[in-house]
Amino acid sequence: MTTAGDVHHDEGSAPLSSLAVRMQKKLAGRLANNKRLGKQVLPERAAALFDSLHALLRDCCAEKEQADKLAKYAMKLTLKVGVLAKNGLLDGEREQERLVKVKNHCHALALAVCSFATVAYSYERDYIMPLCGSLRAELAPIVDYQLSDKSSARLAYFFDTLCTPAVMDELFRPAHDKLLKRFAADIDALIESQYL
Numbered sequence: 001m002t003t004a005g006d007v008h009h010d011e012g013s014a015p016l017s018s019l020a021v022r023m024q025k026k027l028a029g030r031l032a033n034n035k036r037l038g039k040q041v042l043p044e045r046a047a048a049l050f051d052s053l054h055a056l057l058r059d060c061c062a063e064k065e066q067a068d069k070l071a072k073y074a075m076k077l078t079l080k081v082g083v084l085a086k087n088g089l090l091d092g093e094r095e096q097e098r099l100v101k102v103k104n105h106c107h108a109l110a111l112a113v114c115s116f117a118t119v120a121y122s123y124e125r126d127y128i129m130p131l132c133g134s135l136r137a138e139l140a141p142i143v144d145y146q147l148s149d150k151s152s153a154r155l156a157y158f159f160d161t162l163c164t165p166a167v168m169d170e171l172f173r174p175a176h177d178k179l180l181k182r183f184a185a186d187i188d189a190l191i192e193s194q195y196l
Contacts, residue, residue: 042079045193049186050075056179057162060170070162073154077143084146098138105135110187116172117184123172125165132163 042050050071057067084090090099109131116123136159143155161167172180 042075043193043195045186045189046078046195049183049190052179052183052186056171056176056183059176059179060167066161070158073158077151077155077158080147080151081139081142084142089146090142095142098142101138102135102142105131105138107191109135110191113180114184114187114191117177117180120174123169125168128168129163129165132159132168136163 053074054067054071057070058064061067061070085099090096109128112128112131116128136155140152140155144152170176
């Protein structure tokens with residue numbers, strides 16, 4: 001599949017820039033496959049967030065392989081979208097609007113998770129599910145247009161698996177309180193450092 005990052009818009013543009021972006025996206029995917037290396041390219045607080053997400057998912061999911069896959073896909077997609085943003089491939093007006101919406105939805109979802117984690121019995125599925133849906137709706141076109149079909153499938157798997165009522169209810173059960181609070185603390189740290 002040819003993605004937007006692969007297209008040369010004019011004859012004078014060097015194909016090396018396109019090659020460099022493709023290599024960075026490929027490298028981002030490879031780094032996420034090796035969790036230890038992937039965490040070295042992320043800011044320390046972001047790496048801590050992925051660690052706590054992974055621990056929470058392993059505690060909540062019946063199948064550990066599913067939890068591992070969800071955490072890996074989250075890291076891969078984050079790294080790849082970061083590569084796109086860093087290389088100016090999301091600089092068009094429509095892409096910038098969509099990226100702002102993605103950031104806003106991520107921020108709202110993060111605040112909701114923190115609130116539900118810190119205030120006992122405050123979890124509201126009817127509040128968090130639409131936030132997940134909105135985030136997916138804004139992120140999917142970026143991934144679909146700029147990344148591979150494989151990345152689109154990863155995004156679909158992530159949201160289809162994680163953002164279901166049963167899984168959300170499980171994540172916020174008191175049995176997972178300690179790990180959820182750790183995850184929320186890592187989210188707070190990212191918000192304070194203005195990464196999120």
